[in-house]
Amino acid sequence: SQTIHQWPATLVQPVGSPLSLECTVEGTSNPNLYWYRQAAGRGLQLLFYSVGIGQISSEVPQNLSASRPQDRQFILSSKKLLLSDSGFYLCAWSTTRNSPLHFGNGTRLTVT
Amino acid sequence: TQLLEQSPQFLSIQEGENLTVYCNSSSVFSSLQWYRQEPGEGPVLLVTVVTGGEVKKLKRLTFQFGDARKDSSLHITAAQPGDxxxxxxxxxxxxxxxxxxxxxxxxxxxxx
Incomplete structure (x- = not known):
């Protein structure tokens, strides 16, 4: 069966520090991968998606970047965090562009 | 900007009551999914509806896709705290x- 791992679960970082959130998927090949940010108790905002290694599409210009160094690994990064980067970050995968998403348990990022 | 308007935004009811949640749009969807999310976790897929007019049941939850595939509803019968x-x-x-x-x-x- 397929599983998705996302870490860390919580993170507190000072303004101006770098960020690296990692997500890995097991049990499937060539998944579509996604990074979302969610405001408290509300809907999801797509940040990045990837259909293959090295292929990243950015949906919202911002202080963040994403990379896909391996087929089932997706990384969300920032060189210098801003207060506004605080939020709940979710990684997800799907088998095709039009299939349901399967989410990790998220990372609660607090920038202080 | 494409919109999927979901209502109500908030609902607090007593155990045993029935409720309906709506999603409406002017766009046509090839499929529509419903997810449930608990605090501190990622959303979990409940159901996908694909065909206009389709009705799917998941125990006490009934999902309906509009005939024109522009809207959907989720009805819960005899709601329980676990919902x-x-x-x-x-x-x-x-x-x-x-x-x-x-x-x-x-x-x-x-x-x-």
Missing amino acids: TGLYLCAGYDMDSNYQLIWGAGTKLIIKP
């Missing part, structure tokens, strides 16, 4: 190159 959570709808928008559009969510609280 508490954030309910999200999401649809692949045929008018926008199959972008996945998310509703803003319905926060549901079932009081014992």
Whole structure:
């Protein structure tokens, strides 16, 4: 069966520090991968998606970047965090562009 | 901007009552998904509806896709405290190159 791992679960970082959130998927090949940010108790905002290694599409210009160094690994990064980067970050995968998403348990990022 | 309007945004009812959550749009969706999310976790897929007029049941939950595939509803019969959570709808928008559009969510609280 397929599983998705996302870490860390919580993170507190000072303004101006770098960020690296990692997500890995097991049990499937060539998944579509996604990074979302969610405001408290509300809907999801797509940040990045990837259909293959090295292929990243950015949906919202911002202080963040994403990379896909391996087929089932997706990384969300920032060189210098801003207060506004605080939020709940979710990684997800799907088998095709039009299939349901399967989410990790998220990372609660607090920038202080 | 494509919109998937979800209502109500918040609902607090007593155990045993019935409720309906709605997702409406002017766009046509190739499919529509419903997710439930608990605090601190990622959304979990409940159901996908694909055919206009389709009705799917998941125990006490009934999901319906509109005939024109522009809207959907989730009806819960005899709600229980375990139904508490954030309910999200999401649809692949045929008018926008199959972008996945998310509703803003319905926060549901079932009081014992």
